[in-house]
Amino acid sequence: MSRIIYWTSLALSLTFLILPLVLVLPLAFNGSSFLTYPMEGFTLRWFEVVFTQAPWVSAFLNSLMVALGAMVVAVVIGGLATTGTILSGRWGQLILSGLFVSPLIVPSVVIGVAFAYAFGRAGLGGGYVSLVLAHAILGAPLVFLSVMTSLKGLSTDLDRAATSMGASRFYRFRTVTLPLAAPGFLTGALFAFITSFDEVVVALFLASPQSTTLPIALFSGLRDRLEPTIVVVALLLSVLSLLFLFALNTLQRRSPSGAR
Amino acid sequence: MRNAHRGRIAALLLLVVPLTIYIAVYVAPLLSIVSLSVDNGALSNRFVQLSEAIGSDDQDQRAAALLHDLASMDARERAEAARMLNQELGGFRSLVIDTGKAAEKIDPTMAGLVAFDARWKERAYWDVLSRNLASFTWRHFQKATGFKPDETGRLRLAEGDDIYLRIMARTLLIALQVAVLTLLIGYPLAYAAANGSRRLSGFILTVVLLSFWTSILVRTTAWVVLLQSDGLINNLLLDLRLITDPLQLIFNRFGTVVSMTHVLLPFAILPMMNVMKTIPKTQVDASRSLGAGSIETFLRVYFPQSLRGVFVGGGTVFILSLGFYITPALTGGPGDQMVSYYIAEFVKKSLNWGMASALSVILLLSVVVLLLLGAGAKRLFGGRVVEA
Amino acid sequence: MNNITKLLLASSCVFLTAQAVQARDFTIAGWGGNYQDAQREAYFQPFADAKGLKFIETTYLGGLAEVKAMADSGNVTWDLVIVEGADLQLGCDEGLFETIDWETIGGKAQLNSHAVQPCGAGNVVIGNGFAYSSKAFPEAPKDWSDFFNPEKFPGKRGMRNSPKMNLEYALLADGVPPEKVYEVLATPEGVDRAFAQLDKIKNLLQFWEAGSQPVEWLSAGNVTMSTAYNGRIITAKSEGRPLEFVWKNHIYNIDVWAIPAKSPYKKEALEFLKFANSAEPQAKFSSLMPYGPTNLEAAKLLPAETLERLPTGKNIADALFFSDAFWIDHSDELTERWNNWSTR
Numbered sequence: 001m002s003r004i005i006y007w008t009s010l011a012l013s014l015t016f017l018i019l020p021l022v023l024v025l026p027l028a029f030n031g032s033s034f035l036t037y038p039m040e041g042f043t044l045r046w047f048e049v050v051f052t053q054a055p056w057v058s059a060f061l062n063s064l065m066v067a068l069g070a071m072v073v074a075v076v077i078g079g080l081a082t083t084g085t086i087l088s089g090r091w092g093q094l095i096l097s098g099l100f101v102s103p104l105i106v107p108s109v110v111i112g113v114a115f116a117y118a119f120g121r122a123g124l125g126g127g128y129v130s131l132v133l134a135h136a137i138l139g140a141p142l143v144f145l146s147v148m149t150s151l152k153g154l155s156t157d158l159d160r161a162a163t164s165m166g167a168s169r170f171y172r173f174r175t176v177t178l179p180l181a182a183p184g185f186l187t188g189a190l191f192a193f194i195t196s197f198d199e200v201v202v203a204l205f206l207a208s209p210q211s212t213t214l215p216i217a218l219f220s221g222l223r224d225r226l227e228p229t230i231v232v233v234a235l236l237l238s239v240l241s242l243l244f245l246f247a248l249n250t251l252q253r254r255s256p257s258g259a260r
Numbered sequence: 261m262r263n264a265h266r267g268r269i270a271a272l273l274l275l276v277v278p279l280t281i282y283i284a285v286y287v288a289p290l291l292s293i294v295s296l297s298v299d300n301g302a303l304s305n306r307f308v309q310l311s312e313a314i315g316s317d318d319q320d321q322r323a324a325a326l327l328h329d330l331a332s333m334d335a336r337e338r339a340e341a342a343r344m345l346n347q348e349l350g351g352f353r354s355l356v357i358d359t360g361k362a363a364e365k366i367d368p369t370m371a372g373l374v375a376f377d378a379r380w381k382e383r384a385y386w387d388v389l390s391r392n393l394a395s396f397t398w399r400h401f402q403k404a405t406g407f408k409p410d411e412t413g414r415l416r417l418a419e420g421d422d423i424y425l426r427i428m429a430r431t432l433l434i435a436l437q438v439a440v441l442t443l444l445i446g447y448p449l450a451y452a453a454a455n456g457s458r459r460l461s462g463f464i465l466t467v468v469l470l471s472f473w474t475s476i477l478v479r480t481t482a483w484v485v486l487l488q489s490d491g492l493i494n495n496l497l498l499d500l501r502l503i504t505d506p507l508q509l510i511f512n513r514f515g516t517v518v519s520m521t522h523v524l525l526p527f528a529i530l531p532m533m534n535v536m537k538t539i540p541k542t543q544v545d546a547s548r549s550l551g552a553g554s555i556e557t558f559l560r561v562y563f564p565q566s567l568r569g570v571f572v573g574g575g576t577v578f579i580l581s582l583g584f585y586i587t588p589a590l591t592g593g594p595g596d597q598m599v600s601y602y603i604a605e606f607v608k609k610s611l612n613w614g615m616a617s618a619l620s621v622i623l624l625l626s627v628v629v630l631l632l633l634g635a636g637a638k639r640l641f642g643g644r645v646v647e648a
Numbered sequence: 649m650n651n652i653t654k655l656l657l658a659s660s661c662v663f664l665t666a667q668a669v670q671a672r673d674f675t676i677a678g679w680g681g682n683y684q685d686a687q688r689e690a691y692f693q694p695f696a697d698a699k700g701l702k703f704i705e706t707t708y709l710g711g712l713a714e715v716k717a718m719a720d721s722g723n724v725t726w727d728l729v730i731v732e733g734a735d736l737q738l739g740c741d742e743g744l745f746e747t748i749d750w751e752t753i754g755g756k757a758q759l760n761s762h763a764v765q766p767c768g769a770g771n772v773v774i775g776n777g778f779a780y781s782s783k784a785f786p787e788a789p790k791d792w793s794d795f796f797n798p799e800k801f802p803g804k805r806g807m808r809n810s811p812k813m814n815l816e817y818a819l820l821a822d823g824v825p826p827e828k829v830y831e832v833l834a835t836p837e838g839v840d841r842a843f844a845q846l847d848k849i850k851n852l853l854q855f856w857e858a859g860s861q862p863v864e865w866l867s868a869g870n871v872t873m874s875t876a877y878n879g880r881i882i883t884a885k886s887e888g889r890p891l892e893f894v895w896k897n898h899i900y901n902i903d904v905w906a907i908p909a910k911s912p913y914k915k916e917a918l919e920f921l922k923f924a925n926s927a928e929p930q931a932k933f934s935s936l937m938p939y940g941p942t943n944l945e946a947a948k949l950l951p952a953e954t955l956e957r958l959p960t961g962k963n964i965a966d967a968l969f970f971s972d973a974f975w976i977d978h979s980d981e982l983t984e985r986w987n988n989w990s991t992r
Contacts (some may be wrong), residue, residue: 001554001555002443002553002555002558005555006448006451006452009447010448010449010452011446012445012448013445013448013449014447014449014464014467016445016522016525017445017449017467017468017471017525018467020479020482020483020522021474021478021479021482023482023492024481024482024485024486024487024492025482027485033494034490035485035488035491036490036491036492036495036496037495038493054704054889055614060619073281076277077277077278077281077282078278080274080275080277080278081274081275081278081279081282082272083274084271084272084273084274084275084278085270085271085275086270086271087270087271087274088271088275092271097280099287100278100282103286104589105579105627105628105631106624106627107291107583107600107623107624107627108583108584108585109583109585109600109603109604109620109623110293110583110603110620110623110624111289111290111615112291112293112604113293113603113607113616113617113620114289114290114293114620115285116290116607116717117289117292117293117296117613117617118288118289118292118338119289120717120720121292123722127723131273133285134285136281136285137281137282137286140278140282150745163773169478192327194473197475198475198476200475200476200477200586201585201586201600204604205604207609208714208718208723208725210672210704210725211673212706215475215477217526218477218481219477219586219590220680220707220709222477222480222484222590223590223857223858226484226485226488226864230481230618231485232277233479234477234478234482236482237474237475237477238474238475238477238478241470241473241474241475243471244467244473245466245470282807304873323718335741335743335744336741336742338741339741339742339743340742342741343738343742345979346977346980349981350977350978350979350980350981350982351977351978352977353976353977354973354976354977357741383671423984423987423988423991426991426992427991487870488868489865489868490868505869506868506869506870508854508870511854511855578890593855594809594987594990594991595990595991598844607713608709608711608713609710609711609713610711610979610980610983611711611712611713
């Protein structure tokens with residue numbers, strides 16, 4: 001009896017979680033322009049459309065540039081923030097962590113409104129710079145958290161050994177702890193990249209036509225007309241997530257502490 | 261001593277850059293919308309003379325002050341002021357623009373004003389003006405909550421003004437529905453990931469993480485394709501002859517809640533799984549060996565211990581749902597949009613930054629309050645910190 | 649430290665390239681879809697070819713947020729945008745659009761008088777009426793009172809989620825003659841009367857946001873009738889979809905080309921307006937997309953079967969011209985009432 005309940009509920013839940021993407025994504029290869037089964041042959045022509053049509057291509061390039069820029073800025077501020085926080089006192093750590101992590105909990109619409117207003121006032125409205133800065137703020141908490149986790153997860157033995165040899169706290173930190181945290185930085189960088197690449201709400205408020213990103217193009221496409229090209233873009237974004245997860249997994253295996 | 265000192269200085273040096281960027285690019289914009297939600301500079305700075313004359317009993321003095329103020333604005337300032345006044349009272353815009361264009365030619369008395377446009381005779385326009393001359397205003401919050409002061413100054417909820425209150429109630433309701441559904445659907449998955457065989461739990465974890473890192477937009481797209489009237493689900497049901505006409509599955513509450521549940525499911529599963537992994541298997545075995553059935557064991561031994569994960573997972577989903585915009589916008593109808601949608605509409609369509617800011621502040625405050633409540637509950641009920 | 653220096657260098661490179669990209673091409677913002685496809689063929693491409701100009705296009709979703717942001721930040725990224733009349737008026741008053749010297753762009757006389765605006769040139773006449781699925785009813789619905797009559801014409805109705813035009817439709821259905829509609833709507837009783845009509849079909853309504861949705865919904869059988877733009881329906885009909893558009897008492901409005909203030913391509917944009925005002929490209933556009941020309945000569949260049957598809961000539965004999973002035977004054981309060989009504 002209990003086994004039946006367990007397996008049925010598990011099967012239903014798994015179906016709900018997996019089936020939508022498994023059913024919909026293959027339609028990117030559908031021969032007809034209708035998004036439904038049975039598929040009428042296999043075609044790559046929708047991919048061709050996406051890879052050759054100017055709006056999709058430029059949106060992809062924009063997304064790539066914004067995500068790379070945001071990643072670099074997020075790693076710099078997130079990394080400095082973590083190392084600075086770790087070296088502060090107990091209360092300092094608490095307050096600083098709260099501040100640095102807080103963008104994760106502010107609803108993105110609120111961030112969008114606030115940034116659109118403030119950046120507009122500062123004359124930064126509607127360009128790459130504003131998108132990069134905004135996405136860096138969204139990515140920095142993830143860098144902060146992953147570096148922090150990898151620093152805290154480090155074995156204290158090495159640190160203690162260094163202390164017993166008379167190394168100062170800062171020296172210890174710089175020569176022993178920091179190099180070991182490198183995988184944390186890489187993980188954080190990946191988080192920041194994918195966050196920016198997938199972000200749509202804040203971008204909707206900030207982007208100008210010249211800096212339209214792929215998620216914005218997908219969003220307006222969904223509202224305008226439902227075409228197979230939209231599923232192609234969705235599929236490409238999913239493949240990117242898959243690659244990202246793979247990279248993350250590889251990184252975690254290599255990291256000395258195995259921390260997330 | 262010297263070493264500790266050096267560490268402190270290093271910390272400060274390292275923090276200069278991130279703190280500066282955070283404050284300039286993040287904290288300052290958030291504070292700017294807080295001030296924007298009560299700021300009335302666009303009106304108070306432009307009706308300088310009128311704000312002094314409005315208290316006087318001399319009608320002509322008020323009329324002259326108004327005309328003087330209107331004449332001293334340039335066309336753009338006047339249009340902006342007119343747009344804001346029109347948000348308070350329909351028709352005010354054209355009245356201000358027309359009067360403003362002719363301000364220098366109008367006789368600076370009340371009679372002159374009324375002769376130019378009879379609407380100036382009506383009290384309603386003057387009331388709106390007198391309420392909006394201070395540099396600070398609660399009017400956006402009054403509109404957002406529906407509570408306005410009546411003649412006696414007491415706050416009252418006026419009939420038909422409760423639209424944003426109802427939208428907030430709807431937002432909370434949808435968030436609650438989504439949280440409950442994610443828990444129901446997520447619990448078996450979390451359980452299997454924590455207690456299943458190595459292969460099963462590995463598989464589930466991979467699927468959950470993959471879903472977690474797949475863009476919200478992509479997953480919403482999938483639901484739009486699935487739920488359309490000639491979409492996959494309807495076609496399947498029609499082919500199976502279960503229905504004769506396509507069901508309306510999208511652009512309504514059903515579509516909103518289902519797609520949001522799917523999007524937020526990983527946020528419920530991961531914390532539950534983390535807690536379940538800490539529940540010792542020996543307890544379950546002990547209960548079974550004492551003769552309890554598997555269902556009874558689950559309900560009395562396992563489930564209560566997993567509740568902490570349920571609360572963290574459900575709370576996370578609930579709080580995240582409150583700010584949702586993209587998914588309801590694509591799968592919901594007009595009756596299913598949440599606060600965020602209206603915030604975006606105010607910015608994009610009607611340029612009403614005051615209302616957008618006021619609603620943003622309310623949304624942000626609710627999230628913060630809920631988080632504090634959650635943290636308080638965690639402290640109250642003890643238990644280790646669960647890392648989500 | 650070395651690594652951090654490298655990161656900083658890399659990030660500054662990203663910023664520099666980002667800045668370099670912003671030296672941009674002539675940018676036109678349109679409504680997307682088939683509409684913009686037809687504009688490209690009739691206007692953008694011929695104009696760009698003639699002037700040897702490179703242009704890029706973008707989609708615009710209505711409202712003034714983008715244009716206002718450009719004016720505030722000084723970073724003007726559009727050179728031409730096709731807006732609705734109300735937004736043109738609002739933007740013009742607030743100085744968001746360039747004012748136009750009509751003598752330099754071919755004069756006022758060649759255009760419909762509604763198309764001549766201080767900050768814009770009206771270009772496209774759009775018919776707003778309702779469409780029905782020709783498979784849905786034995787007897788065809790003929791006017792607005794049929795649209796608001798659920799007993800005689802059962803089934804769901806699509807409607808744009810906005811009070812604009814819908815309140816007018818409701819009054820027309822209630823027997824108000826077109827020329828009196830705005831007079832009645834300006835009174836509180838008139839607004840109540842419109843909402844009372846809407847109440848009759850409220851539980852049948854399904855709201856659309858994008859102009860493509862009525863076509864999709866009608867073809868899929870989601871709704872049996874829907875308010876719609878004439879262009880979308882007539883194009884879909886010519887592609888073989890079983891749809892009909894009802895011209896009786898439709899409301900027509902004019903989309904207007906405007907130039908965002910301080911556009912670096914103002915000269916080119918004005919030349920574009922001159923080109924867009926002339927008869928030949930307008931006739932070409934109307935043959936591609938069934939919207940009407942504003943140039944008074946353009947209709948003469950079109951064959952009779954094309955004219956039948958357009959909101960011109962006999963099709964607008966009993967039509968109502970959409971009042972931007974009314975909606976500029978009343979949009980805030982009526983939208984609030986509409987939201988209050990539609991979400992309850």
